[in-house]
Amino acid sequence: MLLELLHEHKQLILTRSQARIANNISLRVTDADLVNGLPVFFEQLVAMLEKGEGPTPEGQIGIGEGAARYGKDLLRLGFTLSQVVFSYGAICNVITALAEEVGMQIETRDFHIFNHCLDVAIAEAVQGFQDKRDQQTVRQEVEHLGRLAHELRNALSASVIAFELIKQGVVGGTGRTGALLERNLSRMQRLIDRSLTEVRLRSDLPLEVNQIQVAELFEEVTTTARIEAERRGIALTTEVESGLVVEA
Numbered sequence: 001m002l003l004e005l006l007h008e009h010k011q012l013i014l015t016r017s018q019a020r021i022a023n024n025i026s027l028r029v030t031d032a033d034l035v036n037g038l039p040v041f042f043e044q045l046v047a048m049l050e051k052g053e054g055p056t057p058e059g060q061i062g063i064g065e066g067a068a069r070y071g072k073d074l075l076r077l078g079f080t081l082s083q084v085v086f087s088y089g090a091i092c093n094v095i096t097a098l099a100e101e102v103g104m105q106i107e108t109r110d111f112h113i114f115n116h117c118l119d120v121a122i123a124e125a126v127q128g129f130q131d132k133r134d135q136q137t138v139r140q141e142v143e144h145l146g147r148l149a150h151e152l153r154n155a156l157s158a159s160v161i162a163f164e165l166i167k168q169g170v171v172g173g174t175g176r177t178g179a180l181l182e183r184n185l186s187r188m189q190r191l192i193d194r195s196l197t198e199v200r201l202r203s204d205l206p207l208e209v210n211q212i213q214v215a216e217l218f219e220e221v222t223t224t225a226r227i228e229a230e231r232r233g234i235a236l237t238t239e240v241e242s243g244l245v246v247e248a
Contacts, residue, residue: 003049019088038068040066067121068128075132155184214244
């Protein structure tokens, strides 16, 4: 019986499972990290086999909670989603291989219970992994937005101070204070342009093709580009045929 196999060879099964995971995944983690979650699943599987039935609603909750924690732990350790699934596949392969090794045939009922437990565990481990990854993504987005807002605020504060000094006549607009204002306005422009580019690259909006007046587009671009060119001592000129239209 599968139950007897699990009782007699518990440590061997867990050790071999851990070795399979370690061989497949090139991560420098401790043995305790690698097998974390597998002993819990092992005991839950034994409990289901002792009852002679698949996971009850209460049993599914227990297996699911343990598997979800395991999925989150594997994300923390740097595992990929496919490696989460592999970690459960490892214990499945070890058990079936060991049964063949000792000449034991797994009964159909036990095999169904085993598969059902694995199905619940894998599904919840994957869900736990994804939930944790989504939380990390949201946190990273918030941190990124905070850094962007902080940089924009600093540049805006410096620009406001410089503008007030120039407006009050304390300093001229062509001196160091004017250059400070210009630098910070340019800095804000770069930050906004970079953020807009990121938004466009990550957007799932459908492609929209429109007719564009090339002369109008160049005029809009060169309005700000000419200022940057003059700062660098570069003469920027454009020549566009009026009425030229492109689809883009």
